[in-house]
Amino acid sequence: MDTETADVIGHDVTTITCVCGNTVSQAGLIQANSQGVPVYAGGSTSRPAELAEWPADEDLYTLCPTCGRVYRDSIVEETGTAPVAFRVDVTAGPIAEAIQAHWNLST
Ligand SMILES: [Zn+2]
DSSP states (O other), rough: OOOOEEEEEEOOGGBBBBTTTTOOTOOOOOEEEEEEEEBBBOOOOOOOOOOOOEEEEEEOEEEEETTOEEEEEEHHHSSOEEEEEEEEOSSSEEEEEEEHHHHHHHO
């Protein structure tokens, strides 16, 4: 199976254009852990149960909440390319709930 690769500019995960066409300025991209679960980035509220803790090793991933493709930040930053690391189900289950919790925090 061929690896899908998203467009990215200048080794910067915030410039990813997902394979599905989504970008930060459209549906947004979410920082996630190595399971694709959105992480809690800190702030004034305590961490919602749905969100994962910030990884201690700073090994972050970028989740497209539209299609569930996940990109590994360190690969993007090192290589300037954005191969799809894996995919998760964003329509149901714990990751869908975590995405909802993420948006609740940031709105
Ligand atoms: Zn996508």
